Amino acid sequence: MEKETANYSYYFNTLKQSPIFSKIEDDVLHKILRMFHSKKYLKDNYPFTSESTMYNIYVIISGRVEISVMNFDTDREYIIDILGPGDIYDVICLLDKKEHNIIATALDDMELLAAPIEVAREWLYIHPDFNKALLPYLGKQLRHFEESATDLVLYDTWTRLVKLILRNTDNDTGKLSLINNLSHEQIAKMIGSARNVVNRHIQDLKNSQLLSVQRKSLEINNIHKLIEEFKRRNPFLI
Amino acid sequence: MEKETANYSYYFNTLKQSPIFSKIEDDVLHKILRMFHSKKYLKDNYPFTSESTMYNIYVIISGRVEISVMNFDTDREYIIDILGPGDIYDVICLLDKKEHNIIATALDDMELLAAPIEVAREWLYIHPDFNKALLPYLGKQLRHFEESATDLVLYDTWTRLVKLILRNTDNDTGKLSLINNLSHEQIAKMIGSARNVVNRHIQDLKNSQLLSVQRKSLEINNIHKLIEEFKRRNPFLI
DNA sequence: TATCAACTACCACTTAAGTTGCATAACAAT
């Protein structure tokens, strides 16, 4: 991307807000940004695929992407992650050269940056800043997937649902962040459950006045009471 | 560790076999190895803990460790990984400084090397070889945990069990490698199921002459027939 | 070689959670 491009400074500033790029020196970040070009996708489109992530790395500027995997025998789907502004994809393909079987769907209209993955692999060695910034992100991803697997084995659907809600509640605003504007079906696919089960639990939470429910949106009424109920069900879980 | 230590060259050669350390130049590897000291643990002991992995990094020389997480409300346990010679622990704690709640149990008598984790963090920057070698290992870990979570959501217990068996069958010898000498209970905890369920499936596989079963050991009779049965149950899964 | 603990096989039983179906409600598009 040329520095003269209309949105260049917009992209630059967005990256400066991102946890991955924020700590990179400006001159290095300029070098990195110059290798990207921008793309736009409308909601419900597929901004990248199992194939494209073999050859390109993407940085999300605005909007969210749902990353999911399918079992085509049972039509079951599992949403493994929802990425938002500042996130990189696919970090796994950056580290090795195998295919990664996923389906990426835009949850909103979105804008992203793409660069050849081979170029990004070089950054790891020629820009120590980039390398240094990426490592904690890898740690975060590792913890995320380990926790997902752990939760599926150790906790029931109610607990997984409430964990999801609590984890995505913005401490400042009290609103749900990344998982807002999702249907019960999508929420079910995130916690490895079924639409109906999620609906049952949400009704229960509504009836106990812990949640306010509107179409495609949840709001916690009283976070302390919700946590209390959570602890009542899982006393040993901190 | 001093170069003159009795087992120094044994450790050095073991590291040279490991996927992580094998591609590191000898002189760098010597520098790294000098920061380690060796420890021995008997089967069923705890070679490291949630606390100790905050301050030390470990490399396994011989024997296996089972890494698990507990739900103390239900007494359910999930074995998230089994590590063997050449593996590093804890890679997550190397990348960030949060605690990692796990229980590590020696499955065999074992020998390992320990070094201060802060020192290992420096290697990432002062030894590009180490950094370069670690990245694919992180990719492997990421894929491992993502696959674990995915399998739990998308596939039933039979499929998860057979995937575990197939994944751990040595292509050369046809024998099970890391998961050998485990009880049904441990196998159940690895696939997020119950001892009884695993037993049922193993009996079925034995009765269809796909497996030979002995106390704490499984052997595949005919891998082609097993894969055939696997495909019959999961036609779309490659 | 006797004792004990751990592992395995095989029951019968329970249940959380998945499945199906449909009616109503909300929203989106024209």
Add this chain to the structure above:
DNA sequence: ATTGTTATGCAACTTAAGTGGTAGTTGATA
């Protein structure tokens, strides 16, 4: 406004898989 589409609520039903118990085996160890 009308129509079509998607989301939600709710109830009846099914089932995979978990629970609990017991008896028999095996292997370790005293």
